[in-house]
Amino acid sequence: MSNELVRSESSSSPVADAGVSMPIAEDRFRTYSPARKAEIERIRDTDIDRYFAEGLDRELLAMMREDTGEAGPTDPMAVEVSRNQMMETPEGARFVMDMERLGGFKTQLHRLQGAVGGMVRDLGDARAQRVFMERFDRSFPEPLRYQIYSQLVMGPPSFVVPVTADKVKEFAVGDPGRELVREWGSDAPETIATIWKRVDNLKAAIGAAGMEVFKDWFNSLEIPHMKRVLQFIATGR
Known part of the structure; x- marks a missing residue:
């Protein structure tokens, strides 16, 4: 929950058996752009203050964990990778633009990834988490998923009338x-x-x-x- 937010395998892929470690990431499964990794490494080597100020150290660490097969099913997808994937469809592009108007896509994506990731991690081990997310992706067409994401970003109402x-x-x-x-x-x-x-x-x-x-x-x-x-x-x- 979902392919646009986390580093989970494609919803069309079979769920890995419990206890079987994931292989080292291959290019066809990589969820980040090698060019993006090279750019972060360049910034690290030439502008260390910017590297830490923009959180690029965390982004690079996530890439390295993915390369070694250590990335968990709820590890957040890199912002630019998520944005690029969303921009491939009209519904995704609309969601990106809406998030930009609500305080910035990066800020809202991090909030959404953190909230959803925390909830999914409470559901069990890595296999249980993957099953839940893949079932979600199979159950909801892409336009519905983005509508749900938008509602999650809005958060709970500040006031309600208690029920009887x-x-x-x-x-x-x-x-x-x-x-x-x-x-x-x-x-x-x-x-x-x-x-x-x-x-x-x-x-x-x-x-x-x-x-x-x-x-x-x-x-x-x-x-x-x-x-x-x-x-x-x-x-x-």
């Missing part, structure tokens, strides 16, 4: 709602209202047909993954 006690009971009829209500305690009415508000905003963005795709994806998740997704929707992290 009856709505809390309705939410807690089965798991994972029952467990979440116990954990949220007195915050449950406001937290549930936040979830419903964000879901309503998503539906307004993707339409009824898109919402059916979202429901099908959500209902296909394991209960622990449903729980983590609901927590993520409620808090943005």
